[in-house]
Amino acid sequence: MKLNWGTSIVIAFVLFIGFIMVMVVQMMSSAELEHDLVVESYYQKELTFQEDLDSAQNAADLEQQVTVEVVSEGVQINFPSEFNVSEIDGEVYLYRPSDKALDFTVQLQLENREYLLPRSLMKLGLWEVNLKFNYKGEDYLIQKKIRI
Structure with missing residues (x-):
């Protein structure tokens, strides 16, 4: 054929x-x-994108930086000595890229310039820490990837 x-x-x-x-x-x-989408409320997050950029720029412009580091007890957040801790209001959002069921948010309750998130709250692996706080009417955003 x-x-x-x-x-x-x-x-x-x-x-x-x-x-x-x-x-x-x-x-x-x-x-x-x-x-899946990285965040559930993707479109709502997009609306606040410019505010997040401004908050991140505010954090970058600080003379003394807010530090986020992994220590043996967990994740430690250190605020600059120029900040009065009683005027800081905010939250820490921990995002786990590999499993959204592990994501969680903790409200900041500061007694001093150091805040410790216990290691027991987090499984081993890669995390993204999003620290959003307000100090004297200014919003700040610090984002850092860490490995526990």
């Missing part, structure tokens, strides 16, 4: 469509290829 060019084109299209369909079904049914 001899194939003409029209039949060859139809066979090529059918094979191509079949290949695409197999790839789509494979990607849709694979659990390891599941991709």
Whole structure:
């Protein structure tokens, strides 16, 4: 049997469509290829994006920086000595890229310039710490990736 060019084109299209369909079904049914949005309220977060940029710039402009570091007891946040801790109001949001079920938020309750998040609250792995606080009417945002 001899194939003409029209039949060859139809066979090529059918094979191509079949290949695409197999790839789509494979990607849709694979659990390891599941991709969720990074945050649930993506569009609401987008509306506050400029405010977050301004808050991050405020934090970068500080003479003494707020530090976020991993210590043996957990994650320690150190505020500059120029800050009066009674005027700081904020929260720490810990984001786990690999498992959104582990994400949590802690309200800042400062007694001194150091705040410690206990290691027992976090599983081993990569975390993103988002520290948002207000001091004397100015908003500040510090973001840092850490590994516990």
